[in-house]
Amino acid sequence: MARRKKRRRGSSPLAPIAAVLGIGLVAAAMAGTYYFAYRDTQKPAVSEIDLCPVDGHEPHLAILVDTTDPMTLTQLELARQHIEDKIDDAAIETRISFATVDPDGSIRQDNFFSMCKPETGADVSILTQNPRLVEERFQSEFAEPIHAALDQLLRVPEASSSPIMEATQELAARIPGFAVSDAPRELLIMSDLVQHSEVFSFIRGDDWQSFVKSGGPTRFGSAYKGATVSVLRVPRMPDRAAAIDDFWVRYFDAQGFDRVRVTQLGDL
Template identity: 35%
Template sequence: MARRSSGRRSRRRGRSAQRGVTGTVLAVGVAILVLSGIGAAFWWSDQESRARALDTETLCPEATGPVAMTAILLDLTDPMSPAQHAQLLARIEQEISDAARGTQFTLGVVSEDSTRWGATPPLCKPQDAASANRLTQNEKLIAKRYESRFHEPLQSRLLDMVSATGANRSPIMESLQALVADTPGFVTFEGPRRIILVTDLLQHSDALSFYRGGTWDSFRASPAFQRLGRTLDGAEIRIYQVPRPAEGVKDPAVLEDFWIRYFERQGAHVPVVNRLGDL
């Protein structure tokens, strides 16, 4: 009987030892899983932070750069009516609102003074409060950055540029190419590109003047045609046309024909035209 009792005690001790080892292994496994989960969470958080990181000056994503580019050219060599002015601001505001987060914006003007050609410093559209994650992000800080660092500066530049004092010349083509060339990365950018042109379409410069009876055919036959580049491959073109008396232009259809051919030659899409009427 003593031997049997001793055997049972030995088996019980063996089973207890096995349970102890199994418990230890499970505990170690759980600890490893917990630590792996914490590590993965830190890695994911770091990746998210890197993805959201913005350039301090342009607000463009540091990881990828701009996701799209929009260059806005304002041809306001003649004043607009109050109704046209209000329409323009509303249209541009809608363009900004519809743009993807990370879209780079620059502005330029058509001017007879070539020193005013070029682009404003680029600004990328950052995240706005509407797209903020309420659980992990501070909506107020995101909204403040959007307004103070992006929206307000862009609107301020726009308002400064929409005031026209009148001019004797309207070099639209020249000003457009200066804007494109001066916008960082625009010429070689492989993502979506858009040109927004606010203009009466009445080109008037040494290269071509509709007031002197210029047409696409006369431009093509002129020495200036040799200066024509191809910087807008695949770009979308949206024109907000400001109607003006086309004095000296016998056939207004000449304007449409010219600009369709011009942007086709540049490799861009066919322009989408909206008129900023006031009647």
Template identity: 25%
Template sequence: MPRKRATYGRKKKSSVGPVIGGILISLASIAILSGIGYFGYIAYTRPEVDEQTMCLKTGPVEIKALLIDTTDPVTTKTLTDARNKFKEEMGALPVGGLVEIYGLTDVKGELIKMFSGCNPGDGKSVDMWTSNPRLQQRRWEDAFAKPLQEVESGLQQGPSGKQSPIMAAIQNIKLTVFDPYKTLDIPKKLIVMSDMIEHTDLYSQYKSGNDFAAYRSSPAYADFRTSLDHIQFKVWYIDRGIEKFMTVAHPNFWAQWVQDNHGVWDKAIMLEGVNPSSTPSGAKS
């Protein structure tokens, strides 16, 4: 009986490899398309920036205004302390935050605009995949950091002024800096670097001292009254060595003034050093 020859069927080619390859290609394609979609979405949804101010066109995320009293001389010691506090405040400003800095003059309502712009963020604040960190760093330095350094180094001793119209200056800043953004629910802060001795032809603390009732009965009350709603108020005090303005009664007067105008009183910080003082003309009682 003849032996049956053993038969071996040909092995079927496995279909697993091509299937896995197809899956991997599909996954890679999905990943690429997802990446393109993500970066496209980020670019599309990124808020537009005004190239002049470096502020978002939708508005700032915070507003910080500084009023620097340059109507009287300030010592080097006090200026050094002020510069240190200035650096701290600017360092705490978030990306997209607006800062405006003004110098006080002895003319009611007249201000010297020293700086205005938003913090665009430095190179560390942007995504390397969707932005150019080096370009962003240069933009931050040119539009924000360097101009602020110039303001800081420009804090100099001022000549004695005939008046010190602090209230009128605050009113002007409120109208020009804060009011354009009054519909935005964002932090709003005002810092005043001054001896805070109000002196104008309408009202003078050299004559009335810290009596808030005397201020309320003066023509200045109606003229300088302004709405400081939701604005946080802070003072960097310049010490003039005048006894009646060295007690808590003086900052309490300003706290009452801020609250009377519906603002939010934060605090008063005394800057280092005692500065020269001179009684301006018409200030004697």
């Protein structure tokens, strides 16, 4: 019997497709690596002192904490949660600044803090950076100092007066580039809004009309024009609530704020 000839195996019809797909995947990987490398080279140079872009074009979140009057532990904890959420939600490179309301200039100086939010390990590509090292730097150079500064702010003792307006303006002046920035800006105030200083005092019975008569609005600047203001409000002096609300609505409008948000920190 004649032996059958073995049929020569031909190449699979899918081989060319697999080859093309393989080349495509390699090209895509190379393109991805190039993209992330290029993106990293386009990031602005950052200051080693405050982690902010040296070109000064960063968004701002300015936080003013008023502990001049008593607060319950519940209100303090709620305030902490709201502030930490704001910081967590802030974009990378946002300058986070803290200040306190206190009549003592040295206390205000000691509690001023300003630093930009850097990338976390989750924000970088494993192709060009080490996420673990980036996360360690985020924790040690930003998260830990921020939490320590907030802890210190919330422990500032009560005071004999509450110069909220004055502290608001001083904060804008202290933050590098804040008053002239065209980047997004937000002022977050944690306070009962019961202004009490030589210039104006709800305790003495002042209101917007008396403030206008004293020439107060003539001293306004434009540092907050176009910014957003968010208030974490501690309820106090219900008998004067209408006058307090009327004053601050007019004050924020005169300062040029675009938007006003209010959240009440209740404890009952």
